[in-house]
Amino acid sequence: MAQVYNWQLGREMDYRFEEAHPERQFAAVFNINRCIACQTCTMSCKSTWTFSRGQEFMWWNNVETKPYGGYPHHWDVKLLQLLEEANPGGQAWNSSQLGDRQPYGVYNGKTIFEAAADKGNEHALGYLPSDEEWTAPNIYEDTAMGAVGVPNESHLEATQLPEHKTWFFYLQRICNHCTYPGCIAACPRNAIYKRPEDGIVLIDQQRCRGYRKCVEQCPYKKPMYRPTTRVSEKCVACYPRVEGSDPLTGGLPMETRCVSTCIGKIRLQGLVRVEDGEWAEDRNNPLYFLTRVERVALPLYPQFGTEPNIYYIPPRWVPRPYLRQMFGPGVDEAIDRYTNPSRELLAVLQLFRASQTIIFRYAIEEGEKLEGTELFNDTAIGFDKNDNEVVRLSVREPFYERPQQFQNSI
Ligand code: SF4
Numbered sequence: 501m502a503q504v505y506n507w508q509l510g511r512e513m514d515y516r517f518e519e520a521h522p523e524r525q526f527a528a529v530f531n532i533n534r535c536i537a538c539q540t541c542t543m544s545c546k547s548t549w550t551f552s553r554g555q556e557f558m559w560w561n562n563v564e565t566k567p568y569g570g571y572p573h574h575w576d577v578k579l580l581q582l583l584e585e586a587n588p589g590g591q592a593w594n595s596s597q598l599g600d601r602q603p604y605g606v607y608n609g610k611t612i613f614e615a616a617a618d619k620g621n622e623h624a625l626g627y628l629p630s631d632e633e634w635t636a637p638n639i640y641e642d643t644a645m646g647a648v649g650v651p652n653e654s655h656l657e658a659t660q661l662p663e664h665k666t667w668f669f670y671l672q673r674i675c676n677h678c679t680y681p682g683c684i685a686a687c688p689r690n691a692i693y694k695r696p697e698d699g700i701v702l703i704d705q706q707r708c709r710g711y712r713k714c715v716e717q718c719p720y721k722k723p724m725y726r727p728t729t730r731v732s733e734k735c736v737a738c739y740p741r742v743e744g745s746d747p748l749t750g751g752l753p754m755e756t757r758c759v760s761t762c763i764g765k766i767r768l769q770g771l772v773r774v775e776d777g778e779w780a781e782d783r784n785n786p787l788y789f790l791t792r793v794e795r796v797a798l799p800l801y802p803q804f805g806t807e808p809n810i811y812y813i814p815p816r817w818v819p820r821p822y823l824r825q826m827f828g829p830g831v832d833e834a835i836d837r838y839t840n841p842s843r844e845l846l847a848v849l850q851l852f853r854a855s856q857t858i859i860f861r862y863a864i865e866e867g868e869k870l871e872g873t874e875l876f877n878d879t880a881i882g883f884d885k886n887d888n889e890v891v892r893l894s895v896r897e898p899f900y901e902r903p904q905q906f907q908n909s910i
């Protein structure tokens with residue numbers, strides 16, 4: 501195996517292939533705190549990409565209720581158990597070893613690649629979900645953990661932050677277009693590749709023979725098998741939109757379907773520049789700012805080792821040990837910064853789902869202090885790939901009064 505550097509783990513790790521990086525990387529930030537589980541993202545992906553025969557159980561985007569929900573069922577619990585068996589008690593971080601190249605410290609445990617190497621014959625630790633586990637994608641929706649109070653009676657005591665005794669949250673999931681994908685490592689046909697221009701991970705449908713090794717060894721369980729064609733398929737990151745070749749985009753990179761339809765405005769997606777194998781410093785790219793400067797957005801299960809490129813602002817009300825297991829040791833800092841946002845962060849948060857055109861750069865225009873609050877009415881401005889302004893939003897939403905003659909119309 502080759503040695504590659506994984507900044508989310510703060511160390512080198514084993515991987516099947518030598519380190520190679522795209523010019524830009526497809527990435528996104530999902531703000532869990534704002535999701536209402538309306539599943540509009542899920543349906544917009546389905547109606548675009550997976551509405552045909554053989555794709556009935558294929559949900560490239562899904563939103564599951566944690567802690568019990570999952571698609572396929574219990575995918576993450578099973579992976580965590582496999583890692584635990586391979587390295588009992590080993591999923592631990594040394595958070596005192598901080599640095600630019602190790603912002604969360606150093607992960608001391610084994611990744612899915614290292615655990616598989618010990619076993620010998622596979623490239624990544626994994627399992628193949630049963631047919632039953634691919635059914636009921638929204639099982640356990642809104643099922644809470646840790647009930648308090650008496651069933652069917654009102655809760656007389658209010659719940660307070662920072663943590664709720666009864667809790668659940670929605671986890672939005674698409675392919676992570678990982679830097680070191682488990683699916684690519686797994687494929688015996690080399691039918692999966694990462695595009696050099698944007699880091700999008702695709703399955704070559706001509707080369708795939710349906711061995712389902714990707715289904716088995718993607719820890720996030722995002723490749724799915726299609727029985728009618730006998731090949732595997734996965735999220736394609738809506739690449740015609742991202743590369744600007746979809747006629748709708750007018751030639752400009754545009755957000756994916758699941759991102760651009762998000763009702764809760766929880767998603768922001770874009771492309772970040774990569775230099776020398778790492779995200780190039782680009783302070784005013786909103787994704788770079790949120791993940792590397794402000795550090796409010798964290799990778800999902802970084803300990804798996806694939807360096808996923810979808811980042812999450814963790815939910816404020818969930819017990820921290822659960823969140824630390826899911827998002828790593830950056831959770832406390834991320835929640836602190838999200839709960840008490842800087843002026844700049846508050847402005848950048850306005851850009852979520854503000855424009856279908858991908859924002860490559862933002863600028864802030866400072867505004868007045870809002871009376872009776874500690875907030876400032878700053879304006880966030882987003883620019884497209886050609887540095888033309890595409891969106892402008894202030895912290896305080898403008899107030900429009902409907903004229904008398906339109907009172908009863910829509
Ligand atoms: S569309 Fe947005 S708010 Fe609705 S479920 Fe999807 S991520 Fe959540």
Ligand code: SF4
Nearest residue numbers: 675676678682683718
């Ligand atoms: S999430 Fe899974 S399918 Fe997507 S790139 Fe990573 S390993 Fe591959």
Ligand code: SF4
Nearest residue numbers: 545735737738756758
């Ligand atoms: S990026 Fe496109 S293909 Fe991928 S889950 Fe979202 S809508 Fe589906």
